[in-house]
Amino acid sequence: MKLFLLFVFLTSCALRAEDIAIIAHPGVKASDISADDVKLVFLGSKTALSDGSPVTPVLAKDGSIHDAFLKTYVGKSDAALRNHYKSLVFTGKGSMPKTLDSDAAIAAYVAGNKGAIGYVAAGANTGGAKKLNIK
Amino acid sequence: MYKTFLRTALAATVLTGSVWAQVNVLGKDVQIHGFFQQGFAYSSGNNFLTMRTRDGSWSMTDGGINVATRLTSRLRVGAQAYSRNIGDLGNGQVQIDWAYADYKFSDMFGVRAGKVKTALGLFNDTQDMEFLYPFALLPQSVYPSDLRANTIAHVGGDLYGSLNLKKAGRVSYVLWAGRLPEDRRGGYFYGSRDAGSPLSNFAQSAKGADVKWATPLTGLTLGYSYFDTLRYANARLLTFRGRPIPGGLPYRADQDNTINAFSADYQRGGLRLSAEFWRNDGFGRFSGAPIPGSVQIPQSWYVMGSYRFNKRLEVGSYYSDFINNRTRDFTPDVGIRGPVVSTRFDLTSHWHVKLEGHFLEGIGGNFSFRGFYPSTNPQGLKPRTNLFVMRTGWVF
Numbered sequence: 001m002k003l004f005l006l007f008v009f010l011t012s013c014a015l016r017a018e019d020i021a022i023i024a025h026p027g028v029k030a031s032d033i034s035a036d037d038v039k040l041v042f043l044g045s046k047t048a049l050s051d052g053s054p055v056t057p058v059l060a061k062d063g064s065i066h067d068a069f070l071k072t073y074v075g076k077s078d079a080a081l082r083n084h085y086k087s088l089v090f091t092g093k094g095s096m097p098k099t100l101d102s103d104a105a106i107a108a109y110v111a112g113n114k115g116a117i118g119y120v121a122a123g124a125n126t127g128g129a130k131k132l133n134i135k
Numbered sequence: 136m137y138k139t140f141l142r143t144a145l146a147a148t149v150l151t152g153s154v155w156a157q158v159n160v161l162g163k164d165v166q167i168h169g170f171f172q173q174g175f176a177y178s179s180g181n182n183f184l185t186m187r188t189r190d191g192s193w194s195m196t197d198g199g200i201n202v203a204t205r206l207t208s209r210l211r212v213g214a215q216a217y218s219r220n221i222g223d224l225g226n227g228q229v230q231i232d233w234a235y236a237d238y239k240f241s242d243m244f245g246v247r248a249g250k251v252k253t254a255l256g257l258f259n260d261t262q263d264m265e266f267l268y269p270f271a272l273l274p275q276s277v278y279p280s281d282l283r284a285n286t287i288a289h290v291g292g293d294l295y296g297s298l299n300l301k302k303a304g305r306v307s308y309v310l311w312a313g314r315l316p317e318d319r320r321g322g323y324f325y326g327s328r329d330a331g332s333p334l335s336n337f338a339q340s341a342k343g344a345d346v347k348w349a350t351p352l353t354g355l356t357l358g359y360s361y362f363d364t365l366r367y368a369n370a371r372l373l374t375f376r377g378r379p380i381p382g383g384l385p386y387r388a389d390q391d392n393t394i395n396a397f398s399a400d401y402q403r404g405g406l407r408l409s410a411e412f413w414r415n416d417g418f419g420r421f422s423g424a425p426i427p428g429s430v431q432i433p434q435s436w437y438v439m440g441s442y443r444f445n446k447r448l449e450v451g452s453y454y455s456d457f458i459n460n461r462t463r464d465f466t467p468d469v470g471i472r473g474p475v476v477s478t479r480f481d482l483t484s485h486w487h488v489k490l491e492g493h494f495l496e497g498i499g500g501n502f503s504f505r506g507f508y509p510s511t512n513p514q515g516l517k518p519r520t521n522l523f524v525m526r527t528g529w530v531f
Contacts, residue, residue, distance in 0.1 A: 036299070040242075040305075045242070045297060045307075046242050047208065047209075047239060047242075048208070048241075048242070054208035075353050075354060075403075076402065077404055077405055077443065078446070079405075079443055079446060079449075080402060080407075080443075082484075083267050086264070086266070086267055086530065087261045087264070087267055089166070089168050089201070089203070090168065090170070090199070090201065090215065090261065090264050091233065091252045091260045091261060092201065092203060092211075092213045092214075092215065092233050092235060092237070092251075092252070093237070093252075095166055095203065095205065095211075096166060096168065115208070
């Protein structure tokens with residue numbers, strides 16, 4: 001019984017895709033994004049959405065939403081993602097993305113910077129940033 | 136100049152501590168990043184990589200600093216300075232590691248021009264950046280530190296892009312061509328001098344391609360690289376069949392050299408498994424000296440695994456194998472092989488320390504210029520070398 005309760009507790013704690021909102025600057029024309037494009041944008045491989053809107057990713061510093069986002073969309077651990085960006089930076093093939101401390105900071109940054117794209121908890125206040133639907 | 140550069144790089148890495156620098160210049164965000172790495176090596180058997188490792192050597196220092204910015208949504212420019220002092224290699228000369236403009240028309244097609252890091256295998260373009268790996272030294276069979284300049288970058292251009300194969304995954308490609316800068320402080324010049332045939336120049340033009348397939352299996356990437364060089368060298372033969380030649384005999388050597396490199400890389404969570412197989416074919420012609428043409432057919436491979444337990448601790452191991460002539464069975468005089476174990480401690484997100492053991496058999500063979508040189512081993516080269524490496528790095 002204890003094991004069963006522990007299992008229920010752990011599974012209820014696990015964050016899923018629907019717990020994460022992908023947000024973008026309101027100037028981004030697209031309202032949808034595919035999960036594959038989310039991955040490529042946050043790996044720095046894709047710099048424009050399918051409608052041609054240029055985008056620049058912003059990352060969370062840490063936290064459960066950050067971990068869930070990496071697991072759900074990017075498929076890399078935090079250390080592997082940071083190494084990936086370092087390899088781009090030190091070969092000249094990319095920039096280090098901005099990293100912010102909280103959902104509020106990410107939402108404010110995304111709302112105020114043209115082309116910015118980030119992720120926050122689904123229930124977080126996104127300020128002026130627009131939520132993108134996952135196709 | 137070298138000390139000033141390294142002091143600047145070290146001061147920048149330590150003082151900036153936890154953040155990289157970003158400044159605004161004429162309305163553009165300009166990022167500044169750097170790294171500094173210091174090692175200590177101690178060995179039994181032979182001195183390694185021109186360091187006096189049998190006595191313990193701290194002569195293992197390198198660092199770099201770069202500046203880059205995005206001028207438009209499609210155009211990036213940047214440059215990196217790099218310097219190293221590994222035993223008698225590098226000598227602290229500051230060099231432009233890369234400097235180029237990158238225009239990306241779309242995800243499928245972009246162009247880079249300038250001095251560009253060469254896409255070859257899994258780690259060629261990042262082989263100096265040990266802070267990316269759990270290892271203090273990458274497998275020397277495939278990424279020999281003494282010969283880095285032969286593959287690390289080209290002055291020319293890249294065409295690159297990636298193609299979405301939908302359910303079949305994604306393919307990225309690089310097609311490149313250019314001139315490979317000469318490194319007078321690298322292994323070829325050092326080794327040729329050591330072998331009694333010093334080079335006066337060593338020019339290479341090259342072209343190649345790199346294809347990586349991110350397969351539908353999450354985390355698995357397969358790759359193939361082709362690397363084709365035409366080498367021209369002028370040298371002076373100081374001895375022939377053991378007899379000194381007064382004043383030396385000048386000669387010219389040309390070589391067609393190709394590498395076919397196959398790679399596999401799998402990452403999931405803290406686990407990373409990688410393997411590479413490189414097959415090298417070199418056909419040389421000599422003129423002006425009584426040396427017949429030569430055929431060099433080395434082969435290199437490694438298998439590697441690592442696991443990150445948490446943000447502070449990562450362990451890894453690899454087995455590396457190089458043979459200077461793949462038609463022969465391994466003997467210590469034609470190859471180098473052996474296992475390596477390593478532990479990495481991340482003291483902060485920008486500072487780490489690694490402890491690593493190499494258990495090597497062999498010395499590489501004639502004109503392989505890989506780690507073991509007669510002049511730094513006057514005691515005579517021995518068939519086995521155990522090597523301990525401690526390396527620390529700061530990066531911002």
